[in-house]
Amino acid sequence: MAVAYMLPVLFSAVFVGGFILLVMAAINFDLSNSEIPPGVTHPVKLRIIHITSIATAVVGRILENIGICSQIGFVRYLQGWTLGADPKLFIKDLWFEKVPVRIYQPKVPSASRRKGVMFFHGGGWVLGSFETHKKLCCYIARESESVVIAVGYRLAPEHKYPAAYEDCLNATIHFMRNTEHYAVDPANVIICGDSAGGNLAAAVTQTLAGRSDLPRLRAQILIYPGLQALDFNLPSYQQNPRVPLLSRERAAFFALQYLNGHAANMEEVLSGAHIPIDIKLKYSKWVSPDNIPEKFKVRGYKPHVLLDCTTEVYERVKRFCEPSLCPLLAEDAVVQQLPQSFILTCEYDVLRDDGLLYKKRLEDNGVQVTWCHLEDGFHGIITMFNNVWLSFPGGTRGLDNIVNFLKSL
Incomplete structure (x- = not known):
């Protein structure tokens, strides 16, 4: 007993x-x-x-x-745990071809067709879902009075590159061909994403920029996007290597998971010994600390010595040089066709310089850019804008800038 x-x-x-x-x-x-x-x-x-x-x-x-x-x-x-619904929105899960999507539509009647926002969630291509970004999508749809279409793309490591990119591209094309079913103006479709979703948004926007069989995209919104995997030693990587919620090692880990389904060659990627020197020099006009404004180097930056790589390592990671995986490497002819853009960067984020480099590329090619930089921001801050007492004022400020940009279109 x-x-x-x-x-x-x-x-x-x-x-x-x-x-x-x-x-x-x-x-x-x-x-x-x-x-x-x-x-x-x-x-x-x-x-x-x-x-x-x-x-x-x-x-x-x-x-x-x-x-x-x-x-x-x-x-x-x-x-995947999330509670509650938004009484001001119709929310419905559908399939665009073979890709799951979730549609957020304002219940308030509109005198004209609404904007349509294709949203690709972040999570390093490995994590993230409809649920992790539900509050964010609800807020954007409600406050900007837009129809938001969240895409449930396939995740790594089960589904390697280009699975996520292809899902986002195919879902977007399907929507652009069927905007009338959702009371959306075909001339007002915007591509949006955060982190890995920002990478996918930039890649999809580039792919659709030259399509004559589809309406021209109205804009792209890139929220602390990861846009290249050639150089993990840019100033932002050196200054913020251990800042939550995305460390330097974690950024490389996610990129490799998406590329190959495993994280082998981490050491070579972090040291820069994964891409041949001649290829690095070819892209140095776009991926270079020289293109980062000096004020973003004052917290510390040491020029990195170029390292060569073995043929074996390069064979495993050579697709990092494809623009649909690393949009910062797209040719000028493609960049020149891109629509009006919004880029959000955070000071304490390893991906900060990816956004800064892309901002420069866009502006150099005549693309209008609205830039929001959160001086107190860190990676992932936007998705915590409404996280009860664990929210941050910078996240709310950044999200309000995104909504205001949408309203201005």
Whole structure:
């Protein structure tokens, strides 16, 4: 009888003890492997979010090791939790050809056809879903009175490049050919995405820029996009290598997962020994720290020595030189045809310079650019604009700039 009484108490103690150890380990890992710059507003909030993500990853790894589920699957499952609906929107899940989409339509009647926003979510091509960006899509649709179409593209590592790109492209083409079904003006279709979704948005926009069989895109909105994988030693990578929520190593990891379905050759990619010198020099007119304004180097920058690579390594990663994977490498003839653009960058983000380099490329080729730079921003800040008490003023400010840009079109 005493044993039966003690077992629940023992299990509870083990669970509580394990939870405490998990939290302590996550805190220790965060403090040892991350750095939050003093310019970030509410640094404690960012630490809490990062510690939570670390603990989630650890639990996922444990479950993977004991054969219950994969680590990525567990993280995706937790990210899929979302509550509530927006009473001001009609929300419906559909399929555009073979691609799942979620449509957000304002219930308020409109005297004219609305704008249509194709939205590609972030998550390093590995994570992210309709649910992780539901609040963001609702806000954009509601506040800009636009129809938002979120695309549920296939994720890596199960589906390697170009699966995500092809899904986003095919869904966009389908929508552009059927805008009348959603009361959208075919001359007012905008492509939008954050992080990896920003990469996909830029790639899709480039592909459609020269299409004569489709209406011209009205604009593109790129939210801290990742646009190249040739140089992981640009000033923003050197200045923010351990800033949550995207470290330098994590950025390279995601790019490799998308490209090859695994993260081999991480060391070569981070050191720059994955692309031959002659190819680096070919693209140096576009991917170069020389094209970054000097004010973005004051926090520290050391020129990186060019390293050559072996044929074996290059064969594995040579598709990094394809514009549909790295849009910053597109030819001028393509860039010149791009529509009006909005680019958002964050000071404390490894991808900051990708956005700055693309901004320069667009402007050099006569494309009108609206630029929003969050001085207190970090990667992922926009999606936390409405995260109860873990939101950040910079995220709300950036999102309001996006909505105002949409309204101005």
